[in-house]
Structures are given as structure tokens and as C-alpha cells.
Amino acid sequence: MRLSPDQMIFWQLGFLKLNATIVFTWGLMLVLVVGSRLITRKLSIDLKRSRWQNLLEMVVTGIVKQIKEVGLSQPRKYLGFLGTLFLFVAAASLCTIIPGYEPPTASLSTTAALALCVFVAVPFFGLKEQGVGNYLKSYVRPTFIMLPFNIISELSRTLALAVRLFGNMMSGAMIVGILLTIMPFIFPIIMTLLGLLTGMVQAYIFSILAAVYIAAATRARKPKPEPEAKL
């Protein structure tokens, strides 16, 4: 039994392997990019608008609202990063209803890459928001003794992000595979439905956790919160 879509190889040339993870990742990226490009090509601002534009507006405003509720007062800045994370993970798990598809997030390399993006983005936004000195000082709060623990927590939460998403997506595919051998037809369908729900929840959790980490790095340790900027 395959543990990940990495082992499903479509095409191989010596050292180069084209496995299912890469193919499906690029397929998803293509669908997301071309789809949103097609929708945003003719946007309208009058009352009559296409249903695709409505869908996209719902998604974007929903994400903006969620980011704002976490505590990032200027969600537009982080919309590109967090929205992309959410949309990619959500699309990766929603597409499991297509036969023959395997979610690329069921491979540890994909989830590790996503978690590394978060690992890089958190200090990036923190540095941009607070400046080098203030951001580095946040590592020695409340006392200097906490420095190693703060660094360890940065590393361990990256690992946790990667393994959590991987474990959830992999277990969904695995359970369906095991159930197919012992109890075919009806029951695996129910588990697939449950897998869709788990996938959406995991996408939500992944992006919300990234937002929480960014919020913690950008704002929480400021000595005095500035009054809310006008919206």
C-alpha cells in the first residue's frame, strides 16, 4: 500500500521523477490561477454581476473577515499569503471527489513546504511590522532565559503544522483504502464525505494558525498598542 502520492510515478528520466504529488500540485495551481484569472478578467461594479464573481467575492471577503477576527487589523496585507494557503489546502482536499485524484497534501514534502513558507513568513512580517530590534527583542521576553524556548517553539510549531496536515490528509486516504478491502460500496463513501469535512477544517486550521502566528509576531509584544487606524 502506498503511504503517499510520492510513490506514484508517472514519468521518469534518470534522476528526474514526475510523481503524482508534483503533477497534482501543478494541476491545482493551474486550475486556481487560470480560474481566478478568467473570473477577474471582466469584473463589474454594477448590480448585475456574474455568479463566478459573486463566488470569488464571497471567498475573499470571508477570508478577510476571518483574518481580521484573529487580530490582524490590516488584513489586506496578509490576504495574499494566508488566502493562498487556505485556497490551496482547501482545493487539494475538495478535489478528492474526482476519481483518480490523490491530494498532494497527503505527502509530507508538500505539507513541509507549506509549513516552511509559514516559518519564513512569520519573521518576515514581524520584521516588516516592528523593525529588526523590536522583533529580535520579542525572543527574550519576558526574560533572557526564555530565548531557547522561544526558538524551540518556532521550530516545533513548524513541524506540528506539517505533520498535522499530512497526518489528517494521509489518514483520510488510508482509511478509505483499508475500508475498501474489508467493506466495499457504501461505507467508504461516508468516510470520503467525512474526509471532505476534515479537509475543509484542516484548511481552516492551517491558515488560522498561520494568521495567529503572524499576529503574535507583528503586534502582541508592542509595549503600547496604538489606537486603531481608521478603516
Add this chain to the structure above:
Amino acid sequence: MDSMTLIAVASIVIAGITTGFGTMAPALGEGKAVATALSSLAQQPDASATITRTLFVGLAMIESTAIYCFVVSMILVFANPFWNHVIAQTAGK
């Protein structure tokens, strides 16, 4: 029992125990978290958005320990490094 059988038996048994015991504690923890969240939702329905979001994030944190156990047992069953070592030794003979 030779060492090959021992490795196989130990891997399978430990895989079962890992998932069994590893899901027990997170299940208790998640139950407690959900129960507390439900009672606070009943007390303050206005704060439902915040409570639900915090609950989801907390549940994900708790659940990840169970997921770690699951991943370890899956590795033990399907991608066991010790078993692969045994197979390589047998093939090399």
C-alpha cells in the same frame, strides 16, 4: 522465535498499542474542551464566533498529538525501517 519474527511481531503489536493509547488521552482532552466550549456558548451566545474559532484551533492542537501517534503506527506498519533492514539482509544473503 528468530529475530525476524520478533521484529514483525513487535512492530505490529506496538503499532496497535500506539494508536490505541495515543488516541485515548486526546479523546478525553477533546471531550473536555468541547464540553467547556458548549457550556460557555450556552452562557454567552454573543461570543460564539470567538469561542468557536478558539475551540477549533485548540482542538487542532490537541488532535495533533493523536495524529502523531497515528503517523508513527502507520510508519511501523507500512514503512518500517527495521523491517526494510531485515528484508535487505535476507536479500543480501
